Amino acid sequence: MKLLFVHQNFPGQYRHLAPAMAAAGHEVVCMGDDGNVLIQSPPSGMVVVRYPPPAGASPGSHHYVAGFEAAVRRGQAVLRACMELGRQGFIPDVICAHPGWGESLFLKDIYPQAKLLAYLEFFYNARGQDAGFDPEFPGTLDDTFRIRIKNSVLLHGLQAMDWGVTPTRWQAQRFPADVQHRISTVHDGVDTRLVCPDPAATLTVTPEGASTPLTLRPGDEVVTFVNRNLEPYRGFHTFMRALPELLRRRPNAQVVILGGDEVSYGSRPTDHPHYRAQYLAEMGAHLDLSRVHFLGKVPYSTFLSVLRVSAVHVYLSYPFVLSWSLMEAMAAGCLVVASDTAPVREVVRHGHNGLLVDFFSPGQLAETVATALENPQRLERLRRRARETILARYDLEMICLPAQMRLIEDLAAGRTPSRRPADSKPLPAPTE
Numbered sequence: 077m078k079l080l081f082v083h084q085n086f087p088g089q090y091r092h093l094a095p096a097m098a099a100a101g102h103e104v105v106c107m108g109d110d111g112n113v114l115i116q117s118p119p120s121g122m123v124v125v126r127y128p129p130p131a132g133a134s135p136g137s138h139h140y141v142a143g144f145e146a147a148v149r150r151g152q153a154v155l156r157a158c159m160e161l162g163r164q165g166f167i168p169d170v171i172c173a174h175p176g177w178g179e180s181l182f183l184k185d186i187y188p189q190a191k192l193l194a195y196l197e198f199f200y201n202a203r204g205q206d207a208g209f210d211p212e213f214p215g216t217l218d219d220t221f222r223i224r225i226k227n228s229v230l231l232h233g234l235q236a237m238d239w240g241v242t243p244t245r246w247q248a249q250r251f252p253a254d255v256q257h258r259i260s261t262v263h264d265g266v267d268t269r270l271v272c273p274d275p276a277a278t279l280t281v282t283p284e285g286a287s288t289p290l291t292l293r294p295g296d297e298v299v300t301f302v303n304r305n306l307e308p309y310r311g312f313h314t315f316m317r318a319l320p321e322l323l324r325r326r327p328n329a330q331v332v333i334l335g336g337d338e339v340s341y342g343s344r345p346t347d348h349p350h351y352r353a354q355y356l357a358e359m360g361a362h363l364d365l366s367r368v369h370f371l372g373k374v375p376y377s378t379f380l381s382v383l384r385v386s387a388v389h390v391y392l393s394y395p396f397v398l399s400w401s402l403m404e405a406m407a408a409g410c411l412v413v414a415s416d417t418a419p420v421r422e423v424v425r426h427g428h429n430g431l432l433v434d435f436f437s438p439g440q441l442a443e444t445v446a447t448a449l450e451n452p453q454r455l456e457r458l459r460r461r462a463r464e465t466i467l468a469r470y471d472l473e474m475i476c477l478p479a480q481m482r483l484i485e486d487l488a489a490g491r492t493p494s495r496r497p498a499d500s501k502p503l504p505a506p507t508e
């Protein structure tokens with residue numbers, strides 16, 4: 077087959093699938109924004125094409141439609157790059173594209189015979205999901221209108237696609253009911269051979285105000301928290317407000333926080349440069365900052381070390397896309413304390429493979445984490461079952477990657493892909 081993968085931040089969600097299809101002998105061309113492509117040396121059999129970063133919306137565009145205009149410009153940039161590929165003789169049989177930024181807008185117009193498999197990350201709604209969830213950040217009627225228009229690009233993508241794929245059942249159920257029969261649920265997958273426990277792992281941090289580094293190891297009281305960027309969507313405010321009581325109760329605990337100071341989701345704070353500054357201003361006087369370690373953004377190997385020395389890993393999220401970091405923490409055998417929100421409940425069952433807490437309760441979070449630190453042996457079974465859950469339902473090599481490849485093969489052969497989730501093995505009911 078001739079396959080075209082399109083993602084502005086290539087490889088994005090195609091980091092395993094595209095190389096696997098090339099290794100299987102297919103002709104694979106990948107396309108991304110020249111300013112954002114995150115792969116330097118493509119593996120054998122895989123060609124990466126970069127299109128010039130498109131201009132954004134015109135000055136003065138109404139803020140409801142600025143994103144749509146930028147998406148159209150991006151779609152045009154991809155169109156021009158694909159037309160050049162056509163002149164070179166490349167006509168894809170199957171296109172795998174993320175429609176969220178407009179890249180797939182015109183692909184079916186120039187490749188009408190190709191099958192378009194859309195990666196469906198999230199369909200926005202003004203109620204019942206991330207918007208309006210947190211009373212600390214109330215939405216406005218203007219936000220409701222903006223969100224409705226924000227879906228315009230996705231609606232075009234849904235109309236054009238031959239089939240869609242999304243990582244979780246909860247995400248699949250966010251999309252309009254009349255397209256759900258054309259969506260398969262297949263997670264991106266976790267490389268469980270790489271992401272695994274390591275009793276010999278170490279992590280070195282330098283406490284604030286200290287000149288001597290501190291080395292943390294499995295068995296130490298290490299509480300970990302990971303976001304791409306530290307922000308309310310991922311519960312950073314709840315976590316920070318839980319720390320004073322947690323550190324008071326556990327005088328030997330060390331807290332390791334990963335994440336940048338940009339904003340991935342939602343709005344920026346109005347009176348601070350970033351949310352870390354905002355919640356340090358609120359809570360800093362009540363924290364022993366020599367035991368709270370902000371490491372920022374780190375290499376993947378350091379991220380794995382953080383998970384491997386973790387005694388308790390905290391994951392909080394609005395009703396939104398599940399983070400890869402939750403699955404990776406479970407694969408690493410972490411004792412996960414997570415928010416009792418709908419997307420999380422699809423993976424974490426309270427008392428079976430983790431512990432769930434009220435997203436909005438710093439007190440309950442502090443109590444749960446402190447109790448978990450007091451009873452590491454009693455809760456060891458949760459660590460074991462967390463990894464077992466990932467192996468049984470989300471393993472990259474055994475489950476997710478084969479299912480992703482079958483979707484492409486079925487589309488190319490004219491077969492209707494299976495809608496049965498690749499992770500269809502249910503979580504067993506708690507027995508203890």
